[in-house]
Amino acid sequence: MSTRLTTDDTEAESIRIGPDDPRYLAVVDKRFNKRFSSSPDYVRLVSSTDQVTSAVENAVREGRRLAVTSGGHCLEGFVSDPEVRVIIDVSPMKRVYYATVGETFRALFEMWGVVIPLGEYPEIGMGGHVVGGAFGFLCRQLGLAADYLYAVEVVTVDAGGHAGSVVATREMSDPHRDLWWAHTGGGGGNFGVVIRYWFRSPDSYDNEPARLLPRAPESITTFKAEWRWSDIDQPSFLRLVRNHGVWCERNSDADSPNASIWTLLELHRRQFGKIVVRGVSTAGAAEGQVANHLAALSEGIIAPQGRELTRMPWLEFALNPFPDLFAMPPGGVSTKVKDALLKKRFTDRQIGVAYDYLTRTDHDVMGGMLGLATYGGRINTVAPDATAAAQRDSILDIACNTGWLDPREEIKNLTWARAFYRDLFVESGGVPVPSDAYDGAFINHPDTDLADPTLNTSGVPWYTLYYKETYPRLQRIKARWDPRDVFRHALSIRAE
Ligand SMILES: Cc1cc2nc3c(=O)[nH]c(=O)nc-3n(C[C@H](O)[C@H](O)[C@H](O)COP(=O)(O)OP(=O)(O)OC[C@H]3O[C@@H](n4cnc5c(N)ncnc54)[C@H](O)[C@@H]3O)c2cc1C
CATH class of the missing domain: 3.30.465.10 (Uridine Diphospho-n-acetylenolpyruvylglucosamine Reductase; domain 3)
Structure with missing residues (x-):
């Protein structure tokens, strides 16, 4: 095919x-x-x-x-x-x-x-x-x-x-x-x-x-629910993100019945007004699965409001998934996406950093958010060297994101996203160095900051963050198939 x-x-x-x-x-x-x-x-x-x-x-x-x-x-x-x-x-x-x-x-x-x-x-x-x-x-x-x-x-x-x-x-x-x-x-x-x-x-x-x-799924159930930021104080924020992390740690094996659910927790800036969780389930009994998921997230805090649950044919969803998530203003946006793969949930210290950057008022960054997408399941059944996608132990793909329309807003947005990311990973030089907690970053979400020694102070090069132990093999392949380095960019593979 x-x-x-x-x-x-x-x-x-x-x-x-x-x-x-x-x-x-x-x-x-x-x-x-x-x-x-x-x-x-x-x-x-x-x-x-x-x-x-x-x-x-x-x-x-x-x-x-x-x-x-x-x-x-x-x-x-x-x-x-x-x-x-x-x-x-x-x-x-x-x-x-x-x-x-x-x-x-x-x-x-x-x-x-x-x-x-x-x-x-x-x-x-x-x-x-x-x-x-x-x-x-x-x-x-x-x-x-x-x-x-x-x-x-x-x-x-x-x-x-x-x-x-x-x-x-x-x-x-x-x-x-x-x-x-x-x-x-x-x-x-x-x-x-x-x-x-x-x-x-x-x-x-x-x-x-x-x-x-x-086989394509028969149908898809999408869901969405929201917490008003006005209902979320620091302790409940901590509880929510911790609950979410615990759920991911418990439900990300390939044989978990919850491998059939994928979610995105959107921790928006407080000025945006709300925190959103949305997701997709292919389970036959999706309603119960989604209810259990939302209950697990809101244990000990207020339940999310405005629940929406919709069942639709797979293709209808795939061709227009979550229209409000991907809607772009005319002329498009400028963005910065700083991605990391996590093997474990965020620590309470990191959740505190997130609370600070999402609520602080010294950066007026309306479009800023921390997104946490569930990962793992079947991805983690493949050996790290079987493909060039080496990260096969993660349970979450997270990203500090921001977007802006006016070029004059660029520096403010970049400064916020960079400082946020650095402080999340401050214990490993400002980047998610592969360890028992992190697995580097995902090359489809490239971030040239990882190659900047002022922003990546870990001493671990950008290519190890993206490719881990497979990089030398990629370098040999590069030397064989592109000996003149015709195909190159800021994060391209360098020949040996
Ligand atoms: C809104 C949005 C949502 C996204 N969602 C996801 C997601 O869910 N999952 C995910 O994995 N990624 C996602 N991405 C990232 C996306 O997969 C990568 O950025 C991808 O590289 C884009 O490919 P493109 O061809 O559209 O981009 P382009 O900008 O055209 O190309 C991107 C890179 O690939 C190279 N390239 C393009 N075409 C070819 C070709 N034919 N042969 C060789 N090299 C080529 C270019 O030279 C460039 O280096 C998303 C990106 C955006 C903006």
């Missing part, structure tokens, strides 16, 4: 557009995070393997730095980098197989009734998403999307500057297997341009497409 990013267009040359073409801005400006911008010499709209190959080769011959883009959902400026002179955009490939996350969900469901546990936002491009591991609403039940990657087609550039396409599979006998492995969590923009993915469950040898991947 494959998700193809190309249209098999027979034209050898792709469309080259410069700044005077109205389509230029549409590509350069499609980034989700409006914090970054770039002005490449030109953009290539590519729609076949041949076109990608010649677009890459031309840029290399011209000595222009290139970046590939799919959905534009990078949280850092890896594509929108002022040094990038050529952007190769694979997204114009609109025929049948060009895929965002939402389009993949739809095609798999409508044609075979199956699913890959992709990420939460339908507009994310498959190109940059799957290679970063990719977790989503179904991750506790089904694992990471990268766990289902069977093969990948990539255009790479050799030492002589020649571009060519390679198909790499997970078959042990495949001489290109290392390139497949690197695409199971190594991150986008590192090895070449991904043209096509093939997916099948790790244990599936079937030839019948409907049995190659997990």
